[in-house]
Amino acid sequence: MIAIFSALAPVFLMIALGYILKNRALISDGFWAPAEKMTFYAFFPALLLINTAKADFGDIAVAPMIWASVSGVLIITGLTLWMRPRLGIDGPAFTSVFQGTIRPNVYLGIAAAVALYDSAGLTLISVSIAVLVPLVNILSVIVLVRHATHSGEIPGWSQTLGPVARNPLILACAAGIILNVTGIGGPPLISPFLEILGRAALPVGLLAVGAGLDFNAMARAGKTVALTTATKIIALPAVTFMTCHLFGVSGLSLTITVLYAALPVSATSYVLARQMGGDTALLAATITATTVAAMITMPLAVLLLS
Secondary structure, three states: HHHHHHHHHHHHHHHHHHHHHHHHHOOOOOHHHHHHHHHHHHHHHHHHHHHHHOOOOOOOOOHHHHHHHHHHHHHHHHHHHHHHOOOOOOOHHEEEHHHHOOOEEEHHHHHHHHHHHHHHHHHHHHHHHHHHHHHHHHHHHHHHHHHHHOOOOOOOOOHHHHHHHHHHHHHHHHHHHHHHOOOOOOOHHHHHHHHHHHHHHHHHHHHHHOOOHHHHHHHHOOHHHHHHHHHHHHHHHHHHHHHHHHHOOHHHHOOOHHHHHOOOOHHHHHHHHHHHOOOHHHHHHHHHHHHHHHHHHHHHHHHOOO
C-alpha cells in the first residue's frame, strides 16, 4: 500500500503545485494557455508516439481490453441517459453531467500509469487512449447537439467531429501503432528528438491540470456534482471491472483498464461545453471535485486491484 501511495504522491503534488503557482500568481497568467497547448499538441503526442512505436504488444490481449473499456463507457452512457428526466435539471446542465460521467483526464492517466508501472503502464494506457478518446468525444458531441441550448446555428457534424479525428493524441497513437506493426519502431534521428520532447509531457501537463482547478465553483456545487463525481470515479470503474472479468481481462491489463476508468474529468470537456452551449460552471465544479476525490480513490483502486 505504501508503495502505491508513494508512486502516486508526486503526481498529485505536481497538480497541487500547479494550483498554487496559478492562484498565488507566482507565474504569469500568460504562461498557462501556451503551456497547455504545447502539452496537447507536442509533448504528450511525442511521448505516446515513441512509446507505442517501440512497445512489445506480443503478449497483450488488446481486443478484450478494448471490449471491456468500451462496454463500461456504453453502460454508464445508457444509465446517464436513463437518468435524464429524473435529475430535474435543464439541457445544458445535463450535457455537463454527461461529460462528467465518461470523459477522463488523459494527462493524469498517463502520469499515473508511468509512475506505477513505467513503460508497461504507458503501453497499455495507450491502447485505452486510442480507443476511448474518440468514443467519449463523439458521444459528448451527440449529447451536446441534442440537449444543449444553442444561441446561434448548430455546428455541423464536420465541424464538431472533425477535431476528434484530428486529435493529436489519437493521431500519435495511430502513428505509433503503424510504426510498430510495420517493424520500423522508433525512427532514427527523429526518435531521440521525440524522447526529449516527451519528457516535458508529464510535469507540464500535471501543472496545467492543477492550474485549471476551481475550488470556488466546487464550493457552490450541489448534489448534481456529487452524483456526477460518484458516477465517474466509483460507478464507471466498478462497471469496467465487471466487464473486464466478463471479457477475461486480467493482470496489469485489468489494473490499467480500471485505472483509466477511475480518472477524474478532463479539462478539455470544459472547452467543448463552452463551444456548444453546455453548463460550464457545473462542469468546472465537476472537474475540480473529481480531481480532488481521485487523489483518494485512484490509490485505493490500484490497491484493491493489486
